[in-house]
Amino acid sequence: MNKGEFTRALAEKTGLTIKDSTAALEATLDIIQETLQKGEPVSFVGFGVFEVKRRAARIGRNPRTKEAVEIAASKAPAFKPGKPLKEAING
Numbered sequence: 001m002n003k004g005e006f007t008r009a010l011a012e013k014t015g016l017t018i019k020d021s022t023a024a025l026e027a028t029l030d031i032i033q034e035t036l037q038k039g040e041p042v043s044f045v046g047f048g049v050f051e052v053k054r055r056a057a058r059i060g061r062n063p064r065t066k067e068a069v070e071i072a073a074s075k076a077p078a079f080k081p082g083k084p085l086k087e088a089i090n091g
Helices: 003-014 018-037 083-090
Strands: 042-044 048-055 058-061 068-071 074-081
Touching (some): 018 048
Antiparallel strands (some): 048 074
16 A cells, blocks of 8 residues: 555545545654654554664675675664554454
8 A cells, every 4th residue: 555545545534535634644654753853752552663773883794895894873763563453464
């Protein structure tokens, strides 16, 4: 499902117009992104938690030359599903 399909499904389920459901989805995604940028998690009970994972700097290898390469520390968004979501998917 892509963003457009999701927006249409949201409009059908809520009775909102497609324009309003697009605005609601955009606002939701913006809030999640802004919260993660602050380093804070976003938790939806029964669904899951969006959070930022920190990756430490490390030494890697270039597979072609076998030369050691320094990989910088980074942050990455992550999602941890809640138990009800896992159960719904695994049926």
